[in-house]
Amino acid sequence: MYYILFVHNHIIFCAVNFVDHHKYNSNKRSYYGIRNMSDKLCRENGLSVVVPGKGSKGKSYAEYQAEKTGTSWKGKLKTTVDALIPQVSSFEELLTRLQAAGYEIKPGKYVSCRASGQERFTRLKTLGADYTEEAIRERIAGRRTKAAKAPREQRGVSLLIDIENSIKAAQSKGYEQWAKIHNLKQAAKTMNFLTEHKIEQYADLVSRIEEMAAESGQAADALKKAEKRLADMAVLIKNVSTYQKTKSVYDAYRKARNREKYRAGQEQAIILHEAAARTLKAAGITKLPNLAALQAEYEALQAQKEALYADYGKLKKKVWEYDIIKQNIDSILQADRQPEREKETERG
Template sequence: MAVTKIKPVKSTLSKALDYIQNPDKTDGKMLVSSFGCSYETADIEFEYTLSQALQKGNNLAFHLIQSFEPGEVDYETAHKIGKQLADAVTKGQHEYVLTTHIDKGHVHNHIIFCAVNFVDHHKYNSNKRSYYGIRNMSDRLCRENGLSVVVPKKGNKGKSYAEYQAEKTGTSWKGKLKIAVDALIPQVSSFEELLQRLQAAGYEIKPGKYVSCRAPGQERFTRLKTLGADYTEEAIRERIEGKRARAAKAPRADRGGVSLLIDIENSIKAAQSKGYEHWAKIHNLKQAAKTMNFLTENRIEQYTDLVSRTMEVAAESEQAADALKSVEKRLADMAVLMKHVATYQKTKTVYDAYRKAKNKERYRAEHERDIILHEAAAKALKAAGITKLPNIAAMQKEYEALQAQKEALYADYGKLKKKVREYDVIKQNIDSILQTGKQPERGKETERG
């Protein structure tokens, strides 16, 4: 399990980078890596990219923290997951420094990435949507690496990192209030009595359209309804009266595709509700008909043909995914290369003058930033095996062509993923139909035996 949070770096960028690279926390800097820059000169390279921003802003960088459950992951795996997360968030367009801290009870990654990308110099837009995207990426990477994932309970709102940590350590006001309400519901006969009991326990009650409570020492009131769907006034009253039952999800509207058949015999909903059982039977008849139509339209006559076609589609999808990853990697590599070439060219005049200067120490002090940038770019180009500077215009043209190729591949991959899901549903439905058909035969054999 990994918990993520992100915050802007508005000042002291070098201090933030120094902190996350602390050798005592990173196994002597063995767990430090970077992209698009050298971690030793990241602050200067970030500032150079920021100076080219199309829009000025207050954020110099963003600091992303990914914390793992104690004992759930080793250092190397945590660092690998951190790199995958950083690559996914920055999309090969922002310099970043990644470090893994191992000095505390839990392993955690620190990712600081530049607020401006070095491709088209647009700023990173950090908001709720982007944060949930980061959280989903982190969860996906955890699943892929066999780690647990925090799954929000049905009807509950998402928690901030601070709320999660507070609830985990037993200090969350909302967590304590939920526990208090849950404990009192079986003991009281009315909502009003519950409020009285909460008041007797030290809570301050604020009546109104939405009842709010405040514990001793709590700064702000907490509305009961913000605790989740089971904590609105109406829901609590129903829970006290024993009338509250979780509402079943309404069936999804038919979108024309084929849906999975419902296992009515083993369905708890069907056992509890005759109405649902009736709906499920009709649903199954419709989906069985759609399944057979699909087989006819795609000229699939044998079960082996269906299995073979399903495997073929899955293989095509995997090939498309590999092709997409390859193009994305090439784009990221090219973006970094173009950045270093451009930096090298822009700072070459200053560096040449530095080499010819009689008083090198004084000249370096006066032009330190450009000299450091030039040396960092030269080092990166040498590491990439570049002996002759490529043409920036030609690289830009290739980059644009790759972007177009990426978009086309992404569209194809999306279609193939949809096709894979469709074939999986068809195969599962056929398996269910065949299994259902076999069950009576087994029963007859048992009777004959």
């Protein structure tokens, strides 16, 4: 048995931009950047890096523990529904049989059930795609079979499954058999990958991953610089534009005989002009830049940033792929060393 350490992050975002006072706009790119920093820290400290991929919907810790001990309300309801479907001829009869089995039924748009002693109702549709009313009716009519639990085969190399410590493998011999076949296929794909990429030594694999991680880091730095330059230019363009738009009002304000009265009528434009002028002066800009030229430079830099992001995405994909290969090799090597450890234990 071996243990894997994972790292999770607690991050606080400032909700408002101090330059233009716009609210922070959360997007996936922000999270990708954070994840990359977290992955880098894990690699530097010899910790496992979680490889993103498609999988089934996650469970809460409480639900996971309940399933593990066989006390999950959802798990029991699924088992009961699966057992009753071959015995009934209609959805309505299924509900009647569920009532006879001790379940309280709550009709409505989404039918819900509650077992004796259960605090809250459980909607049938929350049990999975095979348990919506429509799916259950199709299963009763024989037009639909329950989907296999085994995940779809991926085109690339995927992680080996730790069968020894897998709860699903312990609960299902069918899944255990599928997992063994899956591991054989992925082990073969892993070895083919190493051959195709001419990686003969474990040290070469580690070195290749470190090189790609460094390239990915450099690409991330270049992307950050481009994004910072774009942000700075956006502020500059905004201030130049504001300065130009409000200049005539500000000039009239300075020439007005009764400045106080004039300011009261044009206060917003005057405040914006003064703020823009202060910002430009603080930036060391004495001669107003050409706004059209700034906008053209901004568009060119935006295109450059998109190209950098595409390159960065390709590098990250490679790093993830090699991470899978390394984790598979580590699993294979660990399995090979296990008999030796057992012999050493017996000798001791």
